[in-house]
Each structure stands twice: as structure tokens, then as C-alpha cells.
Amino acid sequence: MTKTFIGPQLRQLRRERRQTQAEMAKALGVSAGYVNLLENNQRSLSVRLLMALADAYQVDWRDVVRDETSNHLSELRNVMRDPMFSGNVPDLQEMRAAIEHAPRLVEQFVTLYGIHRRTLERIMRQGRAGSSEALxxxxxxxxxxxxxxxxxxxxxxxxxxxxxxxxxxxxxxxxxxxxxxxxxxxxxxxxxxxxxxxxxxxxxxxxxxxxxxxxxxxxxxxxxxxxxxxxxxxxxxxxxxxxxxxxxxxxxxxxxxxxxxxxxxxxxxxxxxMPYEPFLQTAESTAYDIDRIVARFAVSFEQACHRLTTMQRPGAQGVPFFFLRVDKAGNVTKRFNSTSFHLAEYGGACPVWKIHMAFRTPGVILPQFVELPDGERFFTISRTADRPAINLETQDHRLSVALGCELKYAKRLRYAASFNIEDEALFSKIGINCHLCPRQACSQRAHQPVFMELPVDTARRGNTRYES
Known part of the structure; x- marks a missing residue:
């Protein structure tokens, strides 16, 4: 035990207790200078000091002397072999110093690299499968x-x-x-x-x-x-x-x-x-007028929309809808789907979709005909849904919900009745999200797509900085 070095463990223990070296020295009955030498592995740990450490800080001495430096060094060396770190790579001495003086930072770095690798693998699987499911x-x-x-x-x-x-x-x-x-x-x-x-x-x-x-x-x-x-x-x-x-x-x-x-x-x-048969009858008789449904069953707008996605009883089906709910930052907070609409499954972050515009007009239903890059067409309605508000801070905690169906069902909805669906200009060109959308010349593009290179020509300026 006289040759045991515990510099990183001792430093971490002191920092967790928010102590100075002088405060730790007082607790252990040694000088502050001696604690500094221990932390820098310039002195080894004695049995007496180990016992004092276990008593003063209520820790298991086995945890104190456990040396994982070699494991951390091996993991860090493997990480640094990745081609992405080509160039000025730290040598063995620098890596050892990092582990000794900042073990938690090294641990977090290795963890972050692991997340990076797994994400890349999922993207590659997604590319081979041709869908976003792997992500x-x-x-x-x-x-x-x-x-x-x-x-x-x-x-x-x-x-x-x-x-x-x-x-x-x-x-x-x-x-x-x-x-x-x-x-x-x-x-x-x-x-x-x-x-x-x-x-x-x-x-x-x-x-x-x-x-x-x-x-x-x-x-x-x-x-x-x-x-x-x-x-x-x-x-x-x-x-x-x-x-x-x-x-x-x-x-x-x-x-x-x-x-x-x-x-x-x-x-x-x-x-x-909202019992199945009365609910479906009301939906069909009102051409899926959600406000009428809300009034009939005394439920919220969001509850009625959600219930509409469940009308799939064999022999008594309603319009197959998808449902999506997002917050003001565009995060998807709820989604249900009985259609082939991939936007409901994998995204919702396309700024061309009116689910985001609904925040500008609280309580107003916004109808929209949309087309995905693969040519699929859908009809959607979007509207805000209020959250409980009990004080000044919570009065604007709104979410936005969207309900949609395949284009062939739109004629059964009163919200689509006034539109000429033969008009090609009626359809908004949307995508799943910018990372996965191959659509070119979109003025709303915010990211380079993962699977393709957009054309760049120094002689012209395109709709976005990602292509020209």
C-alpha cells in the first residue's frame, strides 16, 4: 500500500466536498502542502492516511485505491485513433496528464465520442434502409x-x-x-x-x-x-x-x-x-367539424383531435388521421398515427408546415394541403392548444397540434370543402426536417441534408447559403 498513488481520486473527492486543500489537510491531520503532493502523485498513500481518509469522508477504502487509469488510458487512446482527430494528436504523456488532472472531463469526452459513433452508425443504417427508422x-x-x-x-x-x-x-x-x-x-x-x-x-x-x-x-x-x-x-x-x-x-x-x-x-x-359509436356518428354527420365535436362531448380541442385518430374499429372506420403536437421550439411532444404519413413519425420540424404558424394566430384553425418530396399528398389542419395557466408566467404556455389525412379523404372534411384540389399551386412543398429533406431551392432550408450534396456555384446566389 505504501506505493499506491491516488492523486485524481483524492482531488475529485475534495472537489465533490467543495473543500480547499487546506480544509482537507485539516480533516486528515496533515499539511496542505502534503495534500498537494498527494494530488499530483508526488507522494504515495500510506495505510494510516488511507484509514484517516475513510473515517473523515465516510468512503470505502477500496473505492479510494481502485486505479482505473489504465482503462481510461486505453479508452482514450482508442478514441484518439479515429481519423477525425488526424493532425496534432496528443501523445501518451499528455493523455496520462489529462486522466490524472481531469478524470471526469476525460470520462465525459469518451462518453460523448461513444454517442457520436452510435449516431453515425444509425445514420448509416438509415441510409442503407432508406428511412429514418433507425435513428x-x-x-x-x-x-x-x-x-x-x-x-x-x-x-x-x-x-x-x-x-x-x-x-x-x-x-x-x-x-x-x-x-x-x-x-x-x-x-x-x-x-x-x-x-x-x-x-x-x-x-x-x-x-x-x-x-x-x-x-x-x-x-x-x-x-x-x-x-x-x-x-x-x-x-x-x-x-x-x-x-x-x-x-x-x-x-x-x-x-x-x-x-x-x-x-x-x-x-x-x-x-x-367520447364513446366510439356516438363519437363517430357525430364526426361523420358534422363533416369532422372539431368545434362541434368539442361542444357535443365537452372535451378539449386536443382531446377531440386525439380521439379522431382512434376511429379504426373493423367495419366502422372513420377517416384515418395522424396527430402531432409540437411546442414553440418545434419539439414533438406527442404523436399518433394510423396513416403512412412519415412526417408524424420522424419529424415535424419543417417551417413550411403551418403547425408552426399556428402560434401566430392562437385558437384559429389553419387548413393546408401539403406534398412530401416523394410526392405523397395530405390535407392537414393546425391549431394551438392551451396549457393550464394559473399566473403571469404560465399564461402563454401554448402548444400547437396538427391533424392530417391522406388527400383522398379530404373531401369528407368540411375544412377542405372550399378548396379546388385540382389546383397544383394549392400544395405546400414540405419535408420531414432539413437534415432528411432532399428538396432543393427551398428558401426555408436551415441545414445541409445528410445524404446529398447540394450544388454550389460561385457565380450565383441561391435561395439559401447551402446551395447556389
Whole structure:
């Protein structure tokens, strides 16, 4: 043990405790200068000092003396052999110095390089496969999305369960909240309490299983309060059904399984509030007028749009829609798809699509005919969806949602009735996102595409700086 050097470990331990060398020296009963020598591997660790270190900092001495320098050096040398680092590559001595003096930085650098390599491999697989699917292969959201898509976004067992509960609790639409509250209390001994938003800063709904209380934030409007109670009813009464459905999903990650069950419970809640047959009848009779649907079932615009994507019961199908929700930065926060529309699966970041323009006109439905680079054509509508607002800081936390279908179904929607779909100028040329879009001469291009070189001519200036 007298020849054990622990400079990097000692320095890291001191920094984690936010101590100076003098403060550590006092804790160990040595001089500050001696701590400095230890950290720079100019003195080896004695047994006495090792015991003092373990006692003073409550650490396992095995962790202190574990030397992973050789492993880190090997990993770093492998990383630096990548051709991307050709040129002035650090020598062995520099790499050893980096590991000794900045081990966490080296660790993070190696981790970042690993992410870089995996991303490149996915892009290469994507290029060979001709699709973007490989890029999303490890995403929990993608796995759940694929599970719903593989089931055509329709789960008959949940539909039947919701219909059964609705028959047992037959009531008018404006009485559903009271009925659900009573069912939870009478059948399960679960109370429902509305709480001040200040008391629930991190959640909108909290089900305390031990106390058997559902806490609802006052930040939720009425239709979302009802939705949350229906969600809890599913968790309480149909957990076995959720387990059965997720068992066939192929999802094994614990967090992903929980996320999937949450989405399935949301599906049940929507099916309960908007029963299949009455909902489809209303949609068809109003030419899919979403505002009329919202008024009929007392739900939110987003809830109605989401429910429209589930009208895929064999023998009683509605228009097959895709649904996408984005925030103001363009991040996709929810997506469901029963169509071949790849934009809903892999993107949503095209600035030509009006889902982003909807933020300029809150609450206004924006219809749009779009065409993808491969020639596929769709009809979409976009509109903002408000988030709970309880103070000045949350009053503009809007999202934007889009609902779309293949062009051949557009004639069944009132939003498309006034357009001449034979007019070629009607279609907006959009893409999945700039990285994956091969479209040339697009004035909205923000990135060079991954799989092609755009033409560059010094004699002319194109629509963007990426081509000329």
C-alpha cells in the first residue's frame, strides 16, 4: 500500500466536498502542502492516511485505491485513433496528464465520442434502409409510438371496457365529473380533492394509493379534471388489462412500460368520455367539424383531435388521421398515427408546415394541403392548444397540434370543402426536417441534408447559403 498513488481520486473527492486543500489537510491531520503532493502523485498513500481518509469522508477504502487509469488510458487512446482527430494528436504523456488532472472531463469526452459513433452508425443504417427508422430505434417514445401504430391506434379491449363503465354510469355529459367521483368513492374508497396550484407545483394530478386520495390541481380546467378521473378509473379497475396489453408490446424497459400504460389509460379515458359509436356518428354527420365535436362531448380541442385518430374499429372506420403536437421550439411532444404519413413519425420540424404558424394566430384553425418530396399528398389542419395557466408566467404556455389525412379523404372534411384540389399551386412543398429533406431551392432550408450534396456555384446566389 505504501506505493499506491491516488492523486485524481483524492482531488475529485475534495472537489465533490467543495473543500480547499487546506480544509482537507485539516480533516486528515496533515499539511496542505502534503495534500498537494498527494494530488499530483508526488507522494504515495500510506495505510494510516488511507484509514484517516475513510473515517473523515465516510468512503470505502477500496473505492479510494481502485486505479482505473489504465482503462481510461486505453479508452482514450482508442478514441484518439479515429481519423477525425488526424493532425496534432496528443501523445501518451499528455493523455496520462489529462486522466490524472481531469478524470471526469476525460470520462465525459469518451462518453460523448461513444454517442457520436452510435449516431453515425444509425445514420448509416438509415441510409442503407432508406428511412429514418433507425435513428429512433432506441427511443422510448418511438417504441411506444410503433406499438400504437402496429395496432392501428385502436385497442378494442379498452373500447369495450370503457363502454361497459359508461353503461354502468349512464348520465348526461355535464354530470360525468360527479359520477366518476362517486364511483371512485363508492366502489373503491378513493376520495377526490382539488388543491391549490401552489401546493402542487410539480404535478397536475397525484394519486396517493396509500391514503386513497386523488389530488387534482386547480390549474386543470373542467374537461381535464374529468379526463384525469377517467384515467384513474382505468388504473384502478383495469390494471390487469393494461398489463395484458403491454405484455404483448415487446417493451421490456421498466420506464417505457410505465409510459406505455399511461398512454393506454389515456386511451381508455378518451374512449369513456367520447364513446366510439356516438363519437363517430357525430364526426361523420358534422363533416369532422372539431368545434362541434368539442361542444357535443365537452372535451378539449386536443382531446377531440386525439380521439379522431382512434376511429379504426373493423367495419366502422372513420377517416384515418395522424396527430402531432409540437411546442414553440418545434419539439414533438406527442404523436399518433394510423396513416403512412412519415412526417408524424420522424419529424415535424419543417417551417413550411403551418403547425408552426399556428402560434401566430392562437385558437384559429389553419387548413393546408401539403406534398412530401416523394410526392405523397395530405390535407392537414393546425391549431394551438392551451396549457393550464394559473399566473403571469404560465399564461402563454401554448402548444400547437396538427391533424392530417391522406388527400383522398379530404373531401369528407368540411375544412377542405372550399378548396379546388385540382389546383397544383394549392400544395405546400414540405419535408420531414432539413437534415432528411432532399428538396432543393427551398428558401426555408436551415441545414445541409445528410445524404446529398447540394450544388454550389460561385457565380450565383441561391435561395439559401447551402446551395447556389
Amino acid at each position: 429512433l430505434a432506441s427511443s422510448a417514445e418511438a417504441v411506444i409510438h410503433d406499438f400504437f401504430r402496429d395496432n392501428s391506434n385502436y385497442f378494442d379491449s379498452l373500447e369495450r371496457a370503457a363502454e361497459q363503465v359508461r353503461r354502468e354510469e349512464a348520465c348526461d355529459t355535464d354530470d360525468i365529473y360527479a359520477v366518476l367521483k362517486a364511483r371512485l368513492a363508492n366502489a373503491h374508497g378513493i376520495a377526490v380533492r382539488r388543491r391549490a396550484a401552489e401546493d402542487m407545483t410539480q404535478a397536475l394530478r397525484l394519486y396517493d394509493r396509500e391514503a386513497r386520495i386523488v389530488h387534482l390541481s386547480e390549474a386543470l380546467d373542467h374537461c381535464n379534471q374529468v379526463f384525469q378521473l377517467a384515467h384513474v378509473v382505468c388504473l384502478v379497475e383495469f390494471q390487469d388489462l393494461l398489463n395484458e396489453l403491454t405484455a404483448s408490446s415487446g417493451i421490456t424497459n421498466k420506464t417505457s412500460l410505465a409510459r406505455c400504460q399511461i398512454e393506454l389509460a389515456n386511451y381508455f379515458a378518451a374512449a369513456f368520455l
